[in-house]
Amino acid sequence: MRACPLKHAATNNAGTRRFPVWGMTKPVLMLFALFVLMAPSVQADGNRVAVSLIPGAPGMAEAAGNGGMFWLGVDMQIKEGWHIYWRNPGDSGLPTTIRWNPHPRLSPGEIHWPRPSRFDEDGITTYGYSDRVTLLVPVSLTQGGPQPDYGTSGEAPGGTNGGTSGNPPDSGVDGYKEDGSRASGAVSEKPLSADLNWLVCKEICLPESATVSMSVGEGGKFEGFSVSGADRITQSMNLVPGVAEEWRGHAVLAAGRFEITLTPHTGNAVFPDEHDIYFYPDRQGLIEHTAPQEVSRDGDELTIVVPVSRYLRSAPGEISGVLSAKESWGRDRNMPAIEMVFPVTVRDGEN
């Protein structure tokens, strides 16, 4: 099927010599088309990760009704066999970074990271994602949120605004600043855009980058919104570790190991199967990532023993990170991963 537009293009461009590919014989052209069709995993830009933005709300008005914020998914589809990194990449690697371009109406916050997976390779351990991950970013509406006139999107304040296309990219910003009453949301706005950088690895590592953007249409509508996209955000939200009021914990540093102890704090705490529990520390240099973690349960006490990193120079006041399990840590909610902070005490122990 793809061969048809190609052939059409071939006729049109035959004389220009700008695309030598058009001059190929028919069988070669078909082979070429086949090759193009068979190589969907590498992006047009040569990247191993395809990135797009998924708005979690249809537009400004819905976000305003949601306390002036909405969730934006940064969807990363990763070529098979490759992986990218969590906020703590582990023994090597780099976390994905997002640099948002300033926007007059939308203010993105910090990344909320779904719980990572663990990768063991070449004698080291890293934390990250394969296949697909949707990073979540809370976006606040600034300058008071949308105006009531969003419904009248057709009636743009004509003379002053010709849409974004005719203006320099930043003119919209100034427009908002000058126009105190700001009966403005009706026109297409500046897109929300960001520069992403990530490291993708599979035996070898490659730094990649992309610029992504979400258009804001008439009436403050977020382009690209779909029900399936919103579902994707909900799924990803379930994988972002929650703050667990249900649990309390502390850690003891002794004999080169952290002994992390958790106990239920409310009646809603549920013990997941300890075989699936893993502690992902928030930063490098705290624990030996490669070492097995010994998880055991004794009555109401869950204990995780992890060797201290050889690069830890002094005892930290606390260690924090994500406790991941297969089942939920709370009775009434789907919470397979929790954020915990453990105050650290140092014990002489058997030393």
Add this chain to the structure above:
Amino acid sequence: MKNRITIIAVVLFCAFFAGFAMAEDRKGPEIGKKAPDFTLPDAAGVEHTLSDYEGKYVVLEWLNHDCPFVVKHYATGNMQMLQEKYRDQDVVWLSIISSAPGKQGHLEPDEAKKITRDKQAKPAAVLLDPEGTVGRAYDARVTPHMYIIDPDGMLRYMGAIDDRPTANHADVEGARNFVSEALDLLLEGRDVEVSSHQPYGCTVKY
């Protein structure tokens, strides 16, 4: 006042025992202890034995020219600058390639010679460790993973080259370079302030 004393006491207590706890037996070298001795051929086939360099400071640099984190330090000239600067102060700089044959970064002797010349690198030698024996003895996990050994053969620093764990070339400038900081202190006869730091880079391709 009483609180402050308590806090100081607790901090000192913690620091003491943390150091103590970490001295536990573990694979790989330890700061303040004898660095594992080794003999490896360089790209010209000449054998280098670590203990032959006793009396001099030695820097070990784990190297993979295809690793973006290594490229950051060579493309900016940072690594070459350090190699040259400390060569002039009688420090022996050994770059070690532990990539296995067929893996990224592996170089045959002629290739190693050529790339060293092309990059204008200035180590005393580029050592070839295709079996990864020396890499494993040092628990070298990433490139660049850096070690400093003193004239008595004791390990004085291990870990990251600097405090900017990125592949971004712009991050070289202004970074706190732990290797040059430690070498400068040692060469002045002072103690190293940061003797280890979580290393960053690509995995060593054993």
